[in-house]
Amino acid sequence: MSALGLFLLVSTSSAGLASTSSTSVEVTPRPLSERVRADAAPASSTPTLAFDRRPEDAGAAWGVYTRVASQIPRGDSNIGTVSSVGALVGFEVGAEYAPWSPVDGLSFELGASAGLQTRRILQTADAKLGVMALQASAVYRRPIWSFFGAYARATGAVNWGHFSVAESQGDYEIDDVAVAFSAAGALGAELLVPVGYTAIESLERADQWISFHLEVGYAVYTPFDFDEMRRDLPNDSEPQRIATSTVDAGSLRLDGVLWRMGAAFRF
C-alpha cells in the first residue's frame, strides 16, 4: 500500500511542479493530505501513518457529487411490471458539506435523483415508471488508509413517482403521480484522490479531493399509491371533455437493496 501511496505522491508532484525532475527530494511515505514542497527542506517530522490525521487536516469542506444508483426491490414488489431489469436505475446529483473534515467524521448531503424504467406489458402497452426524489443524507467517514476510507450513510427522501401506461394502438396514455417517503442505510467505501493543495510552511496540504465511492444498503419506502390513474389529457380543452373517473392500479413498493456508485469533488 505504501508503494501505491508513493506512486500517487510522485505522479501528483510531477503534475504540479515542473522542476521536480531536477530537484533532489527525499521521498517519504506520507499521508496524501500533505506532501513536501519541492523547493523546501525535507520535513523533519516523523512519517505519519494514514489514519494518524493531524489537527491541521481538519476543516470544513464543500463538495458536489454525481452517482448512478439502483434500487432493487424485493421480488414481491411487482417492479417487473415496469422494469425489464427488475430494478429502478437512476442518477443522483447534489452537494455535501463536511463541517469538520472532508475525509473524516460527519458530513451532510442534499441532492436530487431521477430514475426511469419502461417495459412492455401484456404485449399491448408500454408501462413507464419515473421516480424523482429530494434526498438528504448524513455520512460518517473513517479513513482506513491514506487514500481509502469507509463510510456509513443514512438517507431520507421524498419521492415523486409517475406511472403511465401507453397503448400501442391508442393515442393517449393513462397515468398518475404518487408520493412516497423513504429511508435508507448504506455502507460504502471510497477512494480519495487529492487534486489540489495549499502550502502551509514546508508542506502542501491537500484541500481538494475527488472521491470515487461505492456503497450498498437497504431502503424502505412507503408505498407509491397509484390510485388515481386517469387519461392524460388537458382539462381545459374546448369543448370540455366528459368528466372522467379514475382507476386504482394499486401500490408499488420499492423496498429493497440499493447500490450507489459515483464520484464527488470536495473542496
Add this chain to the structure above:
Amino acid sequence: MKPLHTFALANLALVACTGGDPAITEPLVVSGPTVVADHLVWVDHTTARVVWVDVDTAVQAAALEREEVTSAVFGPDRVVALTGGARPAAVSVRIPGGEVEAVELFAKFDRAFVAPSGRYVVALHDARLARSTPLVAVNHNEIAVIDLVDRTATRVALDTESTSPRNVIFSSDETRAAVVLDAAVVVVELGGEGIVRVPLKLPNGDRLTPEQVVFAPDSEYLFLRTSGTPDVVALELLGQGAAATGILNFLAVPGAQRLLDLAVDEDDPDHVLAVFRGDEIPTIAARLAADGDVSRTRTVELAGQASRLELLDNRTVLLHGSPDTIGSAGNAFVGGWDLEDDLVEQDNLAGPTMGPAAVGGTSAFFVHSAESGNATALTALALRRDALRLNVALRPVVLGGIVRDYAFSSNDERVVLGVDIVREDSGAAPLPSRPYGEPNDTTGAIAVVDAETLGIETVVLDDSIQHVGVIGDRIYATHGGAFGDVTFVPLASIDRASARRVDGVLLTGLFDRIAGGER
C-alpha cells in the same frame, strides 16, 4: 470495472424473478365486457382477474387465484372462469360482492356454458381451440356438470360417435341441458343421472349437423334445426334418472325446402314456431305441434324472403330477413303474423338491412345503409293489431354518421345506437395528438330513438364507440382502448354534463396482483 460488473449482474439477476409474470410475457386476452348484476364485467385471462365497473364508474377487481384461464362465462350474478394448471377448477366470482369460490375439476376443460340462473355450468373440451400447452390425452366425449351451489363437479360420459362438442343449451327450468355435438345431441339431467343420447344419423348413413337447438318452455321437448333436413327435429324427453329416454319426431311442412329459424312460445309449450324457405313460395311460417300431430299444424305463406322470426309481446310473430351480424347485408322483407287469428301483414323496408334487428316489446328497429356515406337510415317497425287486421307500421329515420352498434332498451322501448361521426364541430373534445380536420378523425355519439314517438336524443362522446348497451337506467358505450374505456350516460338525461367516463378499467389492481398476494 469490477464494481460495474457486479452492479450489472446484480440487476440482471432479478430478471428471472419477473420474467414469469404473465402480465409481462403474455398477450392480453380478455372476455367481455358483459352486463352482470347491473355491472359491466371483464375477465382478464392473462392476469387471471375479474374486473367490474358500476354505472357510477366505481371499479373493483378480484383475483381468480388460479392460473391459465381457458374460458369465462357470465351468469346473472356471477362470472365463472375455467382454469387449468396443476389444479383445474371452475372459479366463480360474485358480482358485485367479489366473493371467490372454486370447484375443483377432474380435468382441464376448454369451454364453459352457464345456465340462466347461474347455478349450473357445463364444461367441455373443444378440439377446435388452439392450445398453449401440449395436448395430453383428452376424451372429447367427457364433460363436467358443475353445480356452483352444491360445489360439485360431476363427470358425464357422452358416449357418442361425435368428437366435437359445439354448444350447450339449458332448459328454462334448468332441469336439463342439451350438449350439441357435430352429429349427436345428448340431453343431461342437471342434478340427476338421466342421460338421453340421440345420434343424428339418417338410415342411409348421412349425418345431420345441428345448427340451432331450443328447448320447449316446459323442457319436455327439444327442437333442432339441422343441416341435413328441412324438417324440425323434435325430441320428446320421457322419464327421469335411469329411465330417461326420448322419442324423435321429424316435423315436416309440405313444400318446405329449407328450415331457417326456430322459436318457442312461452305461453304455448306444445308448439314450435318455424320459418322455412319453400320450393315455390318464398317463405313459409309454421306453428307445428311438438308431438307431430299434423292436424294442429298451421302455416302461413309470405311473398318475401324472411329468414328470422321473433315472437313479440303481443303474441305476434315478426318475420324478417336481417342478418346475424352488423355489416352483413340482409333482406328488406318484413312480415307480421298474428298467432291468435292467423292474420298476416307484409311489407318491404326502404332497403336491405345491414345488421340484426333490435327487437323489444311490440317494436323493432332495422338498420340500413343510407345513400349518403356518412348517414345511416333506420326503420322503426311497430306491429299493431286492431279489430280487423294486423298493421305493420314502418317509419324511417335518418341518422348522421355510421352506426357501429345498437341495443334495445326494453324498459322504455327505445333503441340505443352507437354512431361514428366526424369529430370537428361535433361537440366532442379535441384530441391533442390529433388536430381537427385530420382524415378519419371521428368520434362517437349515442342516439336514442323512441319506438313510439320516434323522438331522438343524442349525446356526443369523446371517442369512437365499439359497443353500446343498457344497464338499468344507464346507457353504456365502450370505446376502443384495450384496457377497457367506458362512458355511462343516464337514460333520463342524455347529455355530456351527465355523462361519466372511466378509462383503463383493466389496469385496476395491476400492482396488487403480486404484492397483495392475489397470485
